[in-house]
Amino acid sequence: MTESHAQLWPAPTASRPVDAAITLPGSKSATNRALILAALATEPSTVRGPLVARDTHLMAGALRTLGAGIDESTDGWRVTPATLDAGGYIDCGLAGTVMRFVPPVAALARGDVLFDGDPHARKRPMDAVLHALRALGVAIDDTADRGRLPFTIRGTGTVAGGGVRIDASASSQFVSGLLLAAARYEQGITVEHTGAPIPSIPHIRMTVAMLRERGVVVDDTRADTWRVRPGPIAGIDTDVEPDLSNAAPFLGAAMITGGEIRVPGWPTSTTQPGDQLRDLLTRMGATCVLDDGLTVSGTGTIHGIDADLHDVGELTPVLAVLAAFADTDSHLRGIAHLRGHETDRLAALAREIVSLGGDVTETSDGLMIRPRPLHGGVFHTYDDHRMAQAGALLGLTVPGIQVENIATTAKTLPEFPDMWVSMTGMERAA
Numbered sequence: 412m413t414e415s416h417a418q419l420w421p422a423p424t425a426s427r428p429v430d431a432a433i434t435l436p437g438s439k440s441a442t443n444r445a446l447i448l449a450a451l452a453t454e455p456s457t458v459r460g461p462l463v464a465r466d467t468h469l470m471a472g473a474l475r476t477l478g479a480g481i482d483e484s485t486d487g488w489r490v491t492p493a494t495l496d497a498g499g500y501i502d503c504g505l506a507g508t509v510m511r512f513v514p515p516v517a518a519l520a521r522g523d524v525l526f527d528g529d530p531h532a533r534k535r536p537m538d539a540v541l542h543a544l545r546a547l548g549v550a551i552d553d554t555a556d557r558g559r560l561p562f563t564i565r566g567t568g569t570v571a572g573g574g575v576r577i578d579a580s581a582s583s584q585f586v587s588g589l590l591l592a593a594a595r596y597e598q599g600i601t602v603e604h605t606g607a608p609i610p611s612i613p614h615i616r617m618t619v620a621m622l623r624e625r626g627v628v629v630d631d632t633r634a635d636t637w638r639v640r641p642g643p644i645a646g647i648d649t650d651v652e653p654d655l656s657n658a659a660p661f662l663g664a665a666m667i668t669g670g671e672i673r674v675p676g677w678p679t680s681t682t683q684p685g686d687q688l689r690d691l692l693t694r695m696g697a698t699c700v701l702d703d704g705l706t707v708s709g710t711g712t713i714h715g716i717d718a719d720l721h722d723v724g725e726l727t728p729v730l731a732v733l734a735a736f737a738d739t740d741s742h743l744r745g746i747a748h749l750r751g752h753e754t755d756r757l758a759a760l761a762r763e764i765v766s767l768g769g770d771v772t773e774t775s776d777g778l779m780i781r782p783r784p785l786h787g788g789v790f791h792t793y794d795d796h797r798m799a800q801a802g803a804l805l806g807l808t809v810p811g812i813q814v815e816n817i818a819t820t821a822k823t824l825p826e827f828p829d830m831w832v833s834m835t836g837m838e839r840a841a
Contacts (some may be wrong), residue, residue: 787811
């Protein structure tokens, strides 16, 4: 791995407790689901307050390839439904929502649609989606037969639909991707999960809720089974909630420095998994108050935690950093699926924290973290936005942390470096 001065970001060190209000951009998960549904709807609609970041631009680009019109403005993104009258090339980048949500839509197009992405994207599992589409009669050219990118969907303009059984234990996105397009299939779809428990179930609940808001009939009364009836998808204007997962490093900063962070607009009711931060941080010693927004205050003491993060795996990097500063050991479990994310997050977190003097051991499904004094050094991110956020959090109280490729945070929060420096009220460390 080549390191250069341009790649290394000196993380600011806080000399006093942080005290700031953080305005979060829109949820990536909600934005990309809303864009898909708007592209498949019967009439135009507007997605207001969308996340403007690499993952959402990749989604918009994919849907434009399939014939959707997306007009981006400060008032929101106006979406004209996709014509689906031709194929093309779709760049997935590292976005799981693009590589897993768009193929079921591309199957409705009249033409070949080639999917590829960043080098690491070719390592992320796709076999469940490809298996399901083949079972539904969709022709797919996966010449290497790897169940990975690149592959070509040979769309014919229609998909019969019906029942399909898949193993979605690697990602809930496999189920959501099929459900989002299912109402446009001739028979709808019935998806039955077979295998180990699905991670991030709240994201499937988000998908189901957004389908129902648009008049789609979804039956999820049977465990691990979802039935979507065929029918129109209404075009409705959508207000996107703040991205609660992106709040994690800022709320963690309140805990590490014994300060206070306020997040205006935190919803009182939501399907976003990031809302579990309130419980998790309280268990680790924070005070969390939800009124007009969320206020998190640190006490200067962080407690170790034994937590099953199966449904909230994206919070693991920040929680692992907090655990490294705790007063007792921590066990983060239920997150074996993180090995298939933007990078192998379990191996990456263990490697990077240990390189700074920490004591972290991988388990079969998580991490054991034993607090130790830490020292400065380079924190590698492996082109993973959550790793970059974790490195910045470490740097608040460990002088000399240099975060490699902080720009990777543009995947979901392009303003992160500036927001982080502004939160500290300080200049970056030299």
